[in-house]
Amino acid sequence: MPEVVLRGSIGYSFPLYRNLHIELRSGYLYCVLGPNGSGKSTLLKTLSGSIPVFEGSLEKIPHDSASSYLPPDPPELPGMRGGDAALSFLATNEKRLLYGNWRSEQSLERLVRYIEEFSSPVDLEKYFNELSTGERMKILLASALASEADFLFLDEPSGHLDVRSRILLYRILKREKESRLIVLSMHELSEASSACDKGILLGAGNFYGPSDIGSILNEDLLSLAYGARFKKVLIDGKPLLVPYDIKE
Amino acid sequence: MLSSVEDYVEKKRKRLKLLILTALFSLVPVFWLSLYLGSSGPLPMWRWHLDDPIFQLRIYRTLTAFFSAASLALNGLLLQNLLANPLIDSSILGISSGSTLGMLTGYIISAKLGLYIAPIVSLIFSLATMMLVYGLSKMGGFRILVVALSGVMVSTMLTSISYLLILVNPAISKGGVALVLGSLGYSDTWSVYLSLASFSVVAGHQMLRVGNIRKILLGEDLARASGINVERIRKESLIVSSLSISLVTLSVGPIGFIGLIIPHISRIAVGGDPGACSITSTLWGPVLLICADIVSRVAFMPSELPVGITMSIIGAPFFLFLLIKSMRR
Numbered sequence: 001m002p003e004v005v006l007r008g009s010i011g012y013s014f015p016l017y018r019n020l021h022i023e024l025r026s027g028y029l030y031c032v033l034g035p036n037g038s039g040k041s042t043l044l045k046t047l048s049g050s051i052p053v054f055e056g057s058l059e060k061i062p063h064d065s066a067s068s069y070l071p072p073d074p075p076e077l078p079g080m081r082g083g084d085a086a087l088s089f090l091a092t093n094e095k096r097l098l099y100g101n102w103r104s105e106q107s108l109e110r111l112v113r114y115i116e117e118f119s120s121p122v123d124l125e126k127y128f129n130e131l132s133t134g135e136r137m138k139i140l141l142a143s144a145l146a147s148e149a150d151f152l153f154l155d156e157p158s159g160h161l162d163v164r165s166r167i168l169l170y171r172i173l174k175r176e177k178e179s180r181l182i183v184l185s186m187h188e189l190s191e192a193s194s195a196c197d198k199g200i201l202l203g204a205g206n207f208y209g210p211s212d213i214g215s216i217l218n219e220d221l222l223s224l225a226y227g228a229r230f231k232k233v234l235i236d237g238k239p240l241l242v243p244y245d246i247k248e
Numbered sequence: 249m250l251s252s253v254e255d256y257v258e259k260k261r262k263r264l265k266l267l268i269l270t271a272l273f274s275l276v277p278v279f280w281l282s283l284y285l286g287s288s289g290p291l292p293m294w295r296w297h298l299d300d301p302i303f304q305l306r307i308y309r310t311l312t313a314f315f316s317a318a319s320l321a322l323n324g325l326l327l328q329n330l331l332a333n334p335l336i337d338s339s340i341l342g343i344s345s346g347s348t349l350g351m352l353t354g355y356i357i358s359a360k361l362g363l364y365i366a367p368i369v370s371l372i373f374s375l376a377t378m379m380l381v382y383g384l385s386k387m388g389g390f391r392i393l394v395v396a397l398s399g400v401m402v403s404t405m406l407t408s409i410s411y412l413l414i415l416v417n418p419a420i421s422k423g424g425v426a427l428v429l430g431s432l433g434y435s436d437t438w439s440v441y442l443s444l445a446s447f448s449v450v451a452g453h454q455m456l457r458v459g460n461i462r463k464i465l466l467g468e469d470l471a472r473a474s475g476i477n478v479e480r481i482r483k484e485s486l487i488v489s490s491l492s493i494s495l496v497t498l499s500v501g502p503i504g505f506i507g508l509i510i511p512h513i514s515r516i517a518v519g520g521d522p523g524a525c526s527i528t529s530t531l532w533g534p535v536l537l538i539c540a541d542i543v544s545r546v547a548f549m550p551s552e553l554p555v556g557i558t559m560s561i562i563g564a565p566f567f568l569f570l571l572i573k574s575m576r577r
Contacts, residue, residue: 045469045473048469048472048473049472049473049475050469050470050472050473051472066474066475067473067474067475068470068473068474069469069470069472069473070470071467071469071470075332075466075467076332077332077465077466077520078332078333078334078392078574079328079334079512079515079520080465080515080519080520080521081519081520083253083256083257083260083519084260084519084520084521085466085520086253087253087256087257087521088462088463088465088466088521089466091459091462091463108253108254108257111253112252112253112254115252115253116252124253124256125256128520149474153473
């Protein structure tokens, strides 16, 4: 069961949040919420190992398992076709010169399945930078899901996706969360409420969580973090938080 | 519309096989023509033995062309992948001109000292140019046009200084101006060794690091998350490329555009995978350069054109075509 433990401070050139002790494990879908610039990406990148822990330690269990970090905006990849972008994702870091470099036939089969399930109308022969941002994101998401990474850190994965694709994405993530650790960041509070199990809320210098999404989606906490006013609406017993005004 | 991944993989595998086979089949007649034709006229088959001086020269020339083209194509591919920029190669970035200037400076120093140090000076100049261009690119935020433009300017400046050195010291080298333009006309055993060394360095690096480069291409954060030391790989690649370019420049001078045209065509044919592209570049680069060299030798018989000129005549419009394509986006 993939698990990650972060102790210490996070930040690039100065500590953004200090004395953290976060334990995340598979079985839950985690989301990181917070206003722009509050450090959502910094947290995700630190957890993925893309940037070092500012001060402290990061422990991954199992420690030799791969992590994947997907940025909010897909890269341009000039000259590359959609299919090659997807296949590069599955390739291991080893020195394999040719196609067939994915770790197992299994992950290729999974890629086929995810591309079909999640992004069927995407043309893999098209140049990657001629696809729309949403289509590029779908290809990368499908490849990240098909890869053998046990740790997936997805930075605003739904940002460029249409409504139907978002629902499909969360459906896949809910299925995948049992066997891998998945952490997302997002701006949509309603999506966090309906899709995620646990949340981390950043903002105004405070770090809340990880705790149950219900307790994170609290009007007072949110209004403190975001500087906006929220109304709570119950739909099918689930709380939806609707922002309606800024806090003066 | 093609959406199945398996179809895509199968298609790319077939394409790669086709490209390898056609390259191997074209290399045979191209090699033959390169040995048969030349500025001193066709060489009848009965003179094809290694004691014949003209046949010997043409063997050296063809082998040098093969290894230097493979090296230039691979270096172009490596630089394009590292800087995520399809508009560059060793000549457009000015690394080749830097090595040439270093080589000429090396000849002058060597003559004064009585000690042959031209390769070392060439390598130092090559590294310095690489650092300069990389620094400029970093300042420009690695934007595609900024990188290409700053490279072209560095190249123009360094080439002009090279011409100046030759004007002041006409006896600087046997090649003279042809060496600044890039020429296969002075090939000897050493050119073969140097171009082979250059090719081995860059090909070896490509074999060892292709997995890492593939991931860095997808994005730095992603590569770091999967455990790759991006800065180290990038530095290492730039140093290896500088070394390789300086070796090939010592062999044939700054022949441009092979490293631009060949990786581009490879990408169109087999997709953007750096592994597949490096194989097709290694084989198709020599086909192009040897053909260009044959044209250079026979077009103005009995005198010959430096192949660098022929390549620029083919390559510059190709660069403009890529430039227009990238501006449209």
